Amino acid sequence: MKKYSLIKTLALFIILLLIVIQFIDADTNIAVSVSANSLEKHYEVPDRVQSLLKNSCYDCHSNTTSYPWYNNIQPLKWWLADHVDSGKRHLNFDEFAAYSNEKKLDKLDEITETVQNGEMPLESYTIVHQNARLSASERSEIVQWAASVKKQIR
Structure with a gap:
């Protein structure tokens, strides 16, 4: 009987904890305007490539994330907040022009x-965002x- 009581108490504690943490917020990554250091403001990005980058990269590598329902x-x-912060630390397309050459x-x-090795976008991202998968031609x-951008910088 004690074992059942302990399990019941533990389950109740976990449920209460899950309810309480719903009220502890995390920062969101939603910029009000396009950054002056944005990649596309300083380098030529064809519409097709820009669309691919926005669809497959920008949620984690820009100042604006399109968040899923969960x-x-x-x-x-x-x-998600930690994942986006980590992605932006590695590469932020909205701050690209501020980087040294x-x-x-x-x-x-x-x-x-x-991209060549298929490491990006991450598989954990494309499971949920299937339209972010890149074909070989993309x-x-x-x-x-x-x-071509590397040539412009050099």
């Missing part, structure tokens, strides 16, 4: 490598674009 549920909201070139190399378009 972002309203804790602890998922915290996890060396860092821009490094980031373009990383884009090329991760990957090639992004890689070619990155090479």
